[in-house]
Structures are given as structure tokens and as C-alpha cells.
Amino acid sequence: MRARLAIVLLVLPGAGFIFLFLAVALTITALQSVGVLGFGREPGFTWEFWAALFDRQFLDSFLFSAKVGTGSAFGTLLLAYPLALFLRRRRAGGRFIGSVVKIPLFVPALVAAFLILNAMAFHGVINGVLLGLGLIGQPLLMMNDKFGWGVLAIQVWKKLPFQLLILASVLATIRTDIEDAARNLGAGPWQVLRHIILPLSMPGILIAVVLVFIMTFGDFAITRIAGPIYPTSLAVLMHTKALTLSEWNLAACIGMVIMVASLAFVGVYARTARLLQGTAP
Amino acid sequence: MTALALPRPAGGLPRLSLRVFLAALAAILLLLWTGVPLLMAVLWSLVDPDKPWSYPDFLPPSLSLAQWQYVFTYSSIGRAVATSFTIAPLATLLAFVLSLPTAYALGRYRFAGKETLKLLILLPIVMPGMVIALFLSRAFDMLGLSQSLFGLVLGHTLLGMPFMLRILATAFEAIPQDLIDAARNLGAGWPALVRRVLVPMVLPGLFAGAIFTFIASLEEFNLTFVIGTPTFETIPTVLFGYLGYHFVRTNAAVVSIILMVPSIVLLFIAERYLKTEYLSSAFGKL
Numbered sequence: 401m402r403a404r405l406a407i408v409l410l411v412l413p414g415a416g417f418i419f420l421f422l423a424v425a426l427t428i429t430a431l432q433s434v435g436v437l438g439f440g441r442e443p444g445f446t447w448e449f450w451a452a453l454f455d456r457q458f459l460d461s462f463l464f465s466a467k468v469g470t471g472s473a474f475g476t477l478l479l480a481y482p483l484a485l486f487l488r489r490r491r492a493g494g495r496f497i498g499s500v501v502k503i504p505l506f507v508p509a510l511v512a513a514f515l516i517l518n519a520m521a522f523h524g525v526i527n528g529v530l531l532g533l534g535l536i537g538q539p540l541l542m543m544n545d546k547f548g549w550g551v552l553a554i555q556v557w558k559k560l561p562f563q564l565l566i567l568a569s570v571l572a573t574i575r576t577d578i579e580d581a582a583r584n585l586g587a588g589p590w591q592v593l594r595h596i597i598l599p600l601s602m603p604g605i606l607i608a609v610v611l612v613f614i615m616t617f618g619d620f621a622i623t624r625i626a627g628p629i630y631p632t633s634l635a636v637l638m639h640t641k642a643l644t645l646s647e648w649n650l651a652a653c654i655g656m657v658i659m660v661a662s663l664a665f666v667g668v669y670a671r672t673a674r675l676l677q678g679t680a681p
Numbered sequence: 682m683t684a685l686a687l688p689r690p691a692g693g694l695p696r697l698s699l700r701v702f703l704a705a706l707a708a709i710l711l712l713l714w715t716g717v718p719l720l721m722a723v724l725w726s727l728v729d730p731d732k733p734w735s736y737p738d739f740l741p742p743s744l745s746l747a748q749w750q751y752v753f754t755y756s757s758i759g760r761a762v763a764t765s766f767t768i769a770p771l772a773t774l775l776a777f778v779l780s781l782p783t784a785y786a787l788g789r790y791r792f793a794g795k796e797t798l799k800l801l802i803l804l805p806i807v808m809p810g811m812v813i814a815l816f817l818s819r820a821f822d823m824l825g826l827s828q829s830l831f832g833l834v835l836g837h838t839l840l841g842m843p844f845m846l847r848i849l850a851t852a853f854e855a856i857p858q859d860l861i862d863a864a865r866n867l868g869a870g871w872p873a874l875v876r877r878v879l880v881p882m883v884l885p886g887l888f889a890g891a892i893f894t895f896i897a898s899l900e901e902f903n904l905t906f907v908i909g910t911p912t913f914e915t916i917p918t919v920l921f922g923y924l925g926y927h928f929v930r931t932n933a934a935v936v937s938i939i940l941m942v943p944s945i946v947l948l949f950i951a952e953r954y955l956k957t958e959y960l961s962s963a964f965g966k967l
Contacts, residue, residue, distance in 0.1 A: 618809025
């Protein structure tokens with residue numbers, strides 16, 4: 401009993417600090433979304449904000465955030481997975497490639513936004529090279545574009561080493577004898593990849609995808625900088641509603657949506673992971 | 682060696698050189714992928730205002746430090762650097778003081794719910810930053826912590842704490858129990874144990890945790906933007922002002938370099954001198 405009390409007291413300062421602040425933020429969001437906590441209006445429970453939430457602008461923002469989230473998660477994976485496979489086998493220059501590719505991890509997100517915008521800008525190096533090669537007649541508009549290519553490019557550049565770290569650590573746990581055995585039994589490189597490496601690295605792929613989705617789905621700064629004027633991401637919409645329009649209750653509803661959607665995605669992940677574990681040989 | 686190399690299948694040599702070629706190609710592409718954006722930032726920060734750099738010039742016609750002078754003379758970057766480097770050490774110190782007992786418990790004791798707790802600790806870095814920032818700001822407003830240095834330090838501590846906690850816990854965990862038992866057997870009391878065994882063994886982890894917390898604070902944007910501006914500006918909030926629809930390229934280049942260099946140097950040190958476990962525990966191996 402005394403030992404347990406001691407552990408609780410030890411855990412309290414660090415964990416307590418975190419949970420106190422998060423609980424305060426979450427409670428305020430939840431209470432404001434149903435009007436119990438009101439600033440500038442008579443407090444009282446009501447669903448009216450939730451009813452008013454689902455307008456055209458909100459839906460467009462939701463779809464935009466979902467698009468950027470999934471696009472960044474799978475777009476990064478498309479580059480990170482082959483790269484992780486490539487770096488798995490020891491080869492000449494592997495260490496060098498490994499450390500070069502890690503650099504964006506050390507670059508702050510806002511700086512990454514600048515670096516990529518600078519390259520993609522109207523008078524940027526990408527347009528310069530394309531023009532110089534005669535591939536395009538006039539510079540392409542790639543930032544603040546309607547689709548959000550600018551945002552996607554920044555996110556993929558920044559998140560690539562992050563996913564690579566996760567994937568590399570999972571690939572490293574796959575023993576090479578399994579692969580060698582399969583090769584011995586006549587499997588070609590593609591068959592080994594499809595039937596052995598891909599299934600065994602699936603947990604890592606899932607974590608990599610889920611983490612990048614959550615990080616980009618709720619993003620404010622990069623969408624605000626490089627995204628289109630309309631639609632914006634949910635976080636940008638929430639910020640505008642709260643601080644520009646002083647519609648704090650609606651902003652709280654959007655905040656709840658962002659958190660619930662992220663949690664739901666984690667739930668889907670946990671479920672898939674369990675299913676995968678169940679079917680693994 | 683030669684005897685082993687002889688029975689190489691026909692066509693082995695071209696395939697080998699194809700592999701080398703592919704590796705070289707990958708290396709070059711990746712070098713361009715990370716190197717070109719960085720190089721462009723450096724070049725743009727050195728553009729001479731009298732001789733503008735525009736298409737079709739591949740490189741700026743002349744370089745000067747005028748942009749750096751301009752930014753330091755006419756913008757609030759000097760104050761922002763001072764603010765950033767005031768908040769970061771304070772937040773790191775507070776995170777360390779609060780984390781020490783918790784990390785010790787997480788690293789050295791076994792108790793129910795420990796693994797769940799280790800996951801929940803990561804919430805501040807996984808949860809959407811702007812949601813936390815906006816609604817924490819309501820509480821900060823009520824308590825009079827908004828637009829105050831103390832409030833910013835508290836906020837930055839919250840967002841850096843997961844790194845400090847996880848890395849310190851890993852460091853405590855890595856101390857072999859035998860070592861502690863041996864020290865006690867040989868008659869070491871608690872003070873000697875702490876000074877001779879725990880501190881030296883944990884110091885690298887503490888160092889790594891401090892670096893990550895410090896960097897998290899330097900780079901923090903959402904919370905500072907909501908509860909700090911306009912009273913306090915940090916390097917990221919200044920940079921944010923130069924990006925977006927009012928894209929001021931040369932200024933943004935200068936501020937980007939100011940923000941990026943400390944992070945890269947510190948993380949390079951962390952990577953060079955510390956075990957890689959710290960890196961993976963910091964990035965939340967789930």
C-alpha cells in the first residue's frame with residue numbers, strides 16, 4: 401500500500417501536469433460546443449451550435465483536411481517504403497544516403513514550409529528548370545493553389561524521414577533467413593516482397609500512415625501559409641471562427657470534430673492492427 | 682577470394698554496375714531533394730537588393746548581406762530571438778524538474794497501467810496543436826496567464842514534456858539492476874548511489890531529453906501564436922508573418938536560417954554523441 405502511494409506521488413508531477421492542462425483544454429472545448437460555457441452570451445445547454453455547424457463551408461473544410469491528411473500519409477508512404485527497402489540492404493553509400501534523407505526531420509515545420517514554397521514559387525527553381533528545359537510555356541502556380549499541391553509537397557518533404565525511421569526499424573526486425581529460405585524455395589524478388597516483407601512490415605506501415613494522418617489532418621500553420629484561400633483546413637476554419645468572428649461555440653464544435661476524427665482514425669488503426677495480428681502466420 | 686569470385690553467373694558484372702548506378706542515382710536524387718531547398722534558402726537570404734534575382738538568371742547576379750542587415754534593423758527579430766532563447770531554457774528546466782520523479786517511476790518500477798501511461802504521456806505532441814492552443818487560451822485568459830511570459834513557459838513545458846519524460850524514463854530503465862545491487866552490497870547509501878551510479882548513468886539521457894525539449898520550445902508555433910502575440914514574438918511567429926499571402930521571400934529566407942541553424946546543430950550533437958534509442962523514444966515508438 402505504501403509502495404503504491406509512493407509510485408502515485410512519483411508519477412504525479414510529470415503526468416499530472418500534462419493531464420491537468422489537457423483536461424482543462426478538452427473540458428472547455430466540450431462545454432463550449434454545447435453552450436454551457438459561453439463567452440459573450442448567456443450560458444446554457446443547447447445543441448444549436450452543432451445544428452448550425454454543418455454548412456457548406458464546414459463540409460468543404462472537412463473534405464479538404466481529410467484529403468490533405470490521407471494524401472500526405474499515403475503520398476509520403478509511396479516514397480518512404482521503397483526507400484526503406486532500398487536502404488535495408490547494406491550497400492555502398494547507404495550510410496550517406498541515410499543521413500542526407502534524415503535532414504528534413506531536423507528542419508522546423510515552418511522552415512520546411514518556406515523551403516518548399518521557395519522552390520515551388522512562381523519564380524522558383526522548379527519552374528526555372530522546367531522552363532529552361534522547355535517542358536512548360538509559362539510558370540506553374542503551385543502555392544496557394546486550389547487543390548492544395550503546395551501543402552501536400554511541404555508535408556511529404558517534412559514527414560518522409562519520420563516515416564522512414566518507423567519503416568526502417570520495422571524492416572530491421574524481419575530476419576533475412578526467412579527471405580533467404582523463400583528465395584531458396586524458388587520465390588522471385590517480387591514474390592518475396594508481396595508474400596513476406598509486405599505482410600511482416602504491415603504494423604509499421606499502419607503506424608507510419610496513422611501518425612502522419614493525425615499530424616496533418618489537424619494542421620493549422622502550413623495550410624494557412626500554402627493552402628488555398630477556399631476551402632481551408634478545419635484548424636484554420638476553427639481559428640478564424642474563434643479569433644476573427646468571435647464565434648467561440650462554433651469553433652469549439654470544430655475542435656471536437658478534429659479530435660474525434662483523429663481518435664476515430666486511431667481506432668480504425670488499432671482494429672486493423674488486431675485483425676492483422678490475428679491473421680499473421 | 683578470386684576462387685570464390687570466379688563462378689559468377691554470366692551477366693553478373695553488368696548487373697552489379699546497374700546496382701551501383703541505381704544507388705548513385707538515388708543518392709543524387711536525394712541530395713537534390715534535401716539539398717536544393719536548403720541551398721536556395723541560403724542564396725535568397727544573400728540576394729543583393731540592388732541587383733534583383735529573377736528568371737532567367739540561374740544564380741543571383743551578386744551576393745550581399747544587405748537582407749540580413751535589413752531584417753535585424755527593421756523587424757522585431759532581435760527581440761524574438763531573445764524571447765525564444767528565454768522561454769526555451771526555462772521550459773526545459775521546468776520540464777526536467779517535473780519529469781524527474783515521474784521518469785524515475787516509469788523507468789524503475791513495475792505497476793499496473795504503466796504502458797498505458799507511457800502512451801498517454803505522448804498526447805500533447807499527438808493532439809491537434811491548434812485545438813489545444815485555442816481552448817487552453819480560454820483558461821489562460823481567465824487566470825490572467827495570456828500574454829505573459831509565465832504562461833508561455835507553462836505552455837511550452839507542456840508541449841516539450843513528452844520528450845523529456847520518455848527519454849529520461851528510457852535512461853532510468855537502461856540502468857542494470859545488478860549495478861545498483863552491487864553498489865548497495867558494497868555499502869553505498871542513497872547519496873553515494875545517486876552520485877556515483879544514477880547521475881552518471883542518466884546524464885546522457887538527460888542531455889538528450891533537454892535537447893529535444895529545448896528544440897520543441899524553439900519551434901513551437903500554435904500556442905505562442907494564440908496566447909503570446911502580439912505582446913511576445915518568437916522566431917516562428919516572426920517567420921509566419923513573412924510567409925503565406927504576404928510572402929516576403931528574402932526576409933523569410935533570413936528568419937528561416939536563424940530558426941533552423943540551432944535546431945540542426947543541437948540535433949546533430951544529439952545524434953552524434955547519444956544512443957539511437959533516445960531518438961526513437963523521442964519520436965514516440967508506439
